[in-house]
Amino acid sequence: MPTWQELEAKYYMKTFVRQPVVLVRGEGCRVWDESGRPYLDMVAGLAVNILGHGHPRLVEAIREQAGTLIHTTNLYYTIPQLQLAELIVERTRGGRIFFANSGAEANEGAIKLARKYGRLHRGGAYQIISADDSFHGRTLATVAATGQPKLQAPFAPMPAGFTSVPFNDLEAIERATTPETCAIILEVVQGESGVNIGDHDYLVGVRRWCDEQGLLLILDEIQTGMGRTGRFLAQEHHEIIADVFTLAKGLAGGVPIGAVVATEKASVFTPSDHGSTFGGNPLACAAGVATMKTLIDEQLIENSARVGAHLLGRLRWLQARHSVIERVRGLGLMAAFDLKQDVAPAVVRAALERGLILNNTSARTVRLIPPLIITAAEVDEAVETIDRVLAAL
Ligand SMILES: Cc1ncc(COP(=O)(O)O)c(C=O)c1O
Incomplete structure (x- = not known):
């Protein structure tokens, strides 16, 4: 039996550089891969799943x-x-x-x-x-x-x-x-x-x-x-x-x-x-x-403003701890940080291996656009994972 990755390589046009996971299910701010492994989703289908996954x-x-x-x-x-x-x-x-x-x-x-x-x-x-x-x-x-x-x-x-x-x-x-x-x-x-x-x-x-x-x-x-x-x-x-x-x-x-x-x-x-x-x-x-x-x-616009401000604060905390972070910015739940070297793809990959979904918009910029239902505790979880990823760079 070919793997899903092999089928993609054989049949799909070569338009996407995909991360090496097959996502099969989602609930709230989490998605699961085919082996049953959960991931915290800070990308939300590229700013699409604003209610998270599977909102009743x-x-x-x-x-x-x-x-x-x-x-x-x-x-x-x-x-x-x-x-x-x-x-x-x-x-x-x-x-x-x-x-x-x-x-x-x-x-x-x-x-x-x-x-x-x-x-x-x-x-x-x-x-x-x-x-x-x-x-x-x-x-x-x-x-x-x-x-x-x-x-x-x-x-x-x-x-x-x-x-x-x-x-x-x-x-x-x-x-x-x-x-x-x-x-x-x-x-x-x-x-x-x-x-x-x-x-x-x-x-x-x-x-x-x-x-x-x-x-x-x-x-x-x-x-x-x-x-x-x-x-x-x-x-x-x-x-x-x-x-x-x-x-x-x-x-x-x-x-x-x-x-x-x-x-x-x-x-x-x-x-x-x-x-x-x-x-x-x-x-x-x-x-x-x-x-x-x-x-x-569910007052999710207010949540976006409130938890977005928390996210920006936590990214600034990360910046103070890791000199590789050059700049952080955000407005509501649309945030990013720039790195001083071309390591954004490596950061995204390492985060994925630790159960966190991030996105890089270039070799130096990591973007966070989570579901608008996200809580401050979930943001903290994401930031702690990024902290560990940057420490291990
Ligand atoms: C600002 C903006 N405009 C247009 C588009 C294109 O949207 P779609 O991929 O649904 O065609 C995007 C997608 O990323 C976008 O971010």
């Missing part, structure tokens, strides 16, 4: 909806879709929502909205400015919007109309703005490039610049949304409101979904401009409704 309310909602109506088309009204639309739009003072199946697809919707807005209101402007080191997805347009040349090079030429400038640099955005510009797309905290936190003055300044120039501000809250940073949306820390924002990841607690939310002014789609076979289907939206309600009822 989410499981029950999915079970119930699966037995009622899994899917029909968007040619009909369906109830979970409209319930989730109301919950999100009312919570965020957005205007209108469209559901997709993933983050990249949500951003594609935002890009199309911006282009149509430019056509209608800015004389055909179509260019979108993004930030260096951003991450907006893996489709061609979202790779073009992603300010990382190494992700674009194998697929050149990129679709036209995208340019990126340094993050946290308002003047760079001002200089890059031309009559062709229709929108600016940013993450409030850059996730995939290692939890780079947007400065308050920068984000407020970009909002003001967009207002002055008549540009749309698109905030990609795919990783930062759903309470991850201690607010429902990370933009709330800065009291700014995007014209368009996107969600995905935690929105349905692990069931694939994405959403693009736009103010009334920016909601320029008319029938047949955009669509999706699966997007917003009853199963995904019922999971989304259960996730949203649980997030609120």
Whole structure:
């Protein structure tokens, strides 16, 4: 009998560098491998499992909806879709929502909205400015919007109309703005490039610049949304409101979904401009409704802020003990630490061997994005394991 790793090596496209465990089950903040070994999960499916694993309310909602109506088309009204639309739009003072199946697809919707807005209101402007080191997805347009040349090079030429400038640099955005510009797309905290936190003055300044120039501000809250940073949306820390924002990841607690939310002014789609076979289907939206309600009822956004502050404090404690840690940072339950040498993959591997799941975003940066249900005691357990891993480096 071949092992699962051998099957992967034989049949799966060579897209992922995987850790050497086969995960088969989860409960709360823990997952188990096929041999029955538990791991404390500080990655949460890359910021997806915000209710942890196997949350009874989410499981029950999915079970119930699966037995009622899994899917029909968007040619009909369906109830979970409209319930989730109301919950999100009312919570965020957005205007209108469209559901997709993933983050990249949500951003594609935002890009199309911006282009149509430019056509209608800015004389055909179509260019979108993004930030260096951003991450907006893996489709061609979202790779073009992603300010990382190494992700674009194998697929050149990129679709036209995208340019990126340094993050946290308002003047760079001002200089890059031309009559062709229709929108600016940013993450409030850059996730995939290692939890780079947007400065308050920068984000407020970009909002003001967009207002002055008549540009749309698109905030990609795919990783930062759903309470991850201690607010429902990370933009709330800065009291700014995007014209368009996107969600995905935690929105349905692990069931694939994405959403693009736009103010009334920016909601320029008319029938047949955009669509999706699966997007917003009853199963995904019922999971989304259960996730949203649980997030609120169990006060998980508050937990994210409180336990996130505890996590940052404990990372600072680690930094004081281990000179190999160069810098720590975090906002809510989105945290990272940089190492002085290229040892982040070794730290992640050694932690795994000790029953702790971490993620490295580069050779020097380790990221922690646990479920929002995590307790201070579980954070302490994770930090103690990292302490032992760093001591043994
Ligand atoms: C900020 C941000 N935008 C977009 C995406 C793409 O989302 P998906 O992988 O669901 O397409 C990600 C995924 O990591 C992300 O972090």
